Amino acid sequence: MNVLLYDTTLRDGAQAEGISFSLEDKLKIATALDKLGVHYIEGGWPGSNPKDGLFFQEARRLRFHQATLVPFASTVRKGTSPHRDPSLLALLRAKTRAVCIFGKTWDFHVKHALGVTPEENLRMIRESVRFLKGKRREVIYDAEHFFDGFQDNREYAIATLRVALEAGADWLTLCDTNGGMLTDDLASMVQAVARLYPQARLGIHTHNDSGCAVANTLVAVRAGCTLVQGTINGYGERCGNANLCSIIPGLQLKLGIPCLPPDRLQALTEVSRFISELANVVPDDHQPYVGFSAFAHKGGVHVSGMSRHPRTYEHMAPSQVGNQRRILISELSGKSSVLMKAKELHLDFAKDTQATQRIIQLVKRKEHEGYQYEGAEASFALLVQKALGRHRPFFELEGFRVAVQTDKRSGVMVSEASVKVSVDGRVEHTVAEGDGPVNALDNALRKALEKFYPVLSEVSLSDFKVRVINAAEGTAAKVRVLIESRDAKDEWSTLGVSTNVIEASWQALVDAIEYKLLKQTDAGARLRGHRLSRS
């Protein structure tokens, strides 16, 4: 069995709330999808907006390895002849080998959304497909609302498919446009169509409104669909489209249907994160297969099982999709977690030595105080270095001071920080302002240290999180601050804990800087920065 992948991230994916791709983004994404090995890339609806039209023009200079670019449109307008329809003409102007059009399957929609007779809708489908076939295009026909239509008026739904098929459509894609279908219902409807038209090549297009889009796609393939439509990370209108990042591993690793070229599956995690970066959407850490936490183990029983055999709590090897196992250090973790974590970070220390005991004691004490190393692997690495007596402080803190006050005249809030540090006896005393107290502190600390360590100018802070640990005591509660930093190559997380948000931030800032400096040393080179990275 052979399944072809049809990506619609650039068209249906762009309908997600909050997503808007620039032309340049679209070209980059198409290139990445081709490299991944997708067969069809739906690039947009050239008749609906100028950006999509331009994309197909620009995309002609991309050299694809194998992907076919597909423009999208609706069937011809009511009462119009195809060769006068601006939307179909725009399809042809895209100058692609294949095109996709969608038509109405559900009589309810024909009446209420289109406002035409059932016969006119059949004409629109027939003539549109025939017209495009006459222009020697491969025609993918998307049967919009197929499953709702089939449930409501089976006869009419089938009539729309028959018309498209007889007019020469190369593919009939069955769409769960509203995303409300349940898995076994959908499977039996696909089977019914496959029995009716054994000669037809069927596609499947699902949405996630009932939380079943991935399962629905996989059962549809088992029921006979050989074209799979979906988007990277499941982006799409409302609850999103079927997520190709879950479907592709499902097809390859679970159903044994290879769909990507050899060795490309390992690129899946990278492609997922790259596209979330361009979409400017925070990646879903818990996303199956490719999420940052998809292979993160925290519960004590799980971690101890994992230390014996990975198969105990992993349904597959993370490396198959280019992801990584992560052992979380939390209040639940015992000795085995600490040891596995250290191994993962290439912190070489032998089991059951005095040093190991020291690390475990230190971690336990810190955790009791509220430190949580599960999201702060750089702070954990520094802690291990310290426990092993390998840590050389890069600077000494003489003191700092932060003041926030309302400006007497304007009422505007002003934040100022001063920092006094020394490196090898040379004292630096700096002051800086910022948007808030932590930003001011960050600015003052860098100002002081960049003099001694110019490499720090490469570091930028990419995220800042505050969480209250023991909430019950209100503003006197302990807070945990988590800071993410990055340079050109890596991304790393550090933390601080205190009843004082400024002090907790300070600890995390200092760790972030020390970790960067540690990375530059020989000892740090072994740390394998990329293992701490999210990207």
Next chain:
Amino acid sequence: MNVLLYDTTLRDGAQAEGISFSLEDKLKIATALDKLGVHYIEGGWPGSNPKDGLFFQEARRLRFHQATLVPFASTVRKGTSPHRDPSLLALLRAKTRAVCIFGKTWDFHVKHALGVTPEENLRMIRESVRFLKGKRREVIYDAEHFFDGFQDNREYAIATLRVALEAGADWLTLCDTNGGMLTDDLASMVQAVARLYPQARLGIHTHNDSGCAVANTLVAVRAGCTLVQGTINGYGERCGNANLCSIIPGLQLKLGIPCLPPDRLQALTEVSRFISELANVVPDDHQPYVGFSAFAHKGGVHVSGMSRHPRTYEHMAPSQVGNQRRILISELSGKSSVLMKAKELHLDFAKDTQATQRIIQLVKRKEHEGYQYEGAEASFALLVQKALGRHRPFFELEGFRVAVQTDKRSGVMVSEASVKVSVDGRVEHTVAEGDGPVNALDNALRKALEKFYPVLSEVSLSDFKVRVINAAEGTAAKVRVLIESRDAKDEWSTLGVSTNVIEASWQALVDAIEYKLLKQTDAGARLRGHRLSRS
């Protein structure tokens, strides 16, 4: 057919990376789950950590409408007799009507994770169930890795179920612990068990590692399971557990199986968001049914279809789960939500008056700046009072100042705040220290105001949360501070937004105090404080 809901947000959900519930959080979540109408609430693993043991002690003073609290543990340890097993004894000490234990089903696990013989594992299951039945508990037996075990060694997997059943287990829960199962495979395995043990009551527990947890749960119910385990928002280790917020509507609205008490389904969206707030996890906007974008329409064709008939692009009515339709890039969405919210809070103002327009404009502007009144109804009530011109300021701020610095000698961090306020022209200038800058500010502000308003001594701050809104800019990012306050009768939430965490905290502190003072007035008496409460 009758399906019972078994929520494990407090146990399996807490194994998610980044989630750590305080004892207070756990009590609040249990109360919310009971109100929603869940049948079983798994509260934790009392034998594994002291916090979970304490939870069951404290939970005894909660008055549940219908939920049964369940503690969790593994079967007895190898070579141990149940009445000497600390974990089983801790189960009993929880003093609940029902208990849940998990045992090994997969011979691979028995050998590699437990390191016992297959027979010893059967003994451990048998004696544990028998022991707990002897103590007159309802016993839910979770067959860990059931599906992997069934595929690998069917005979042994079935033997573990038989032993549990014969020892008196009330439920056999079939678990896809590694979350790798596909929907049709899982369905046929559930059917096989149901055929084998028609008298057994079966449960289903799935994880989302292949993206199929919701679909797998729904087909398992159709195949004969009548107990559904899952978590709110799908929280859980790795890719999470089966999401009850998708499963419950699937059962009720699609399969026609009522599982919540009448009219409770409409509370689902609220419960989902409340628990994400306590977990301090950014809600997934695209989550089926309850997500902020779940019924958000953006594509031109979709919006135009929707304007003709909602059924064109919605698989169900959003109000059925307490969610709302949103037409993106439109003025309508804001108005109806503002009006709905105001009605809920008993803020009496007529529809379509000038004042309403003013409120809507103000809310829109505030939301654009990052304010979100979802979890801060006291701030919303104040905002409405202000927009209606009904707000009388209780004090004037002349200025404040916060300083945090390291003490030169001890190195200890010192936080000091000074506040200058006036009430009816009388100026009060106070200074106070605190555990951190916000605590210092809180102390100084109360010191100044209690002189004029002694009633403020009743108020205490019960929670303090900080969330970064636009994370991309690091420490210069905007933060949203949420403060919860309480007096003897009520609990209320207020918020502040700024790039400066101190300023945002100040806004929330001021709102908290103004709301308390407003409550004391005639106008405030109508506000129905309890409706602003989270619990």
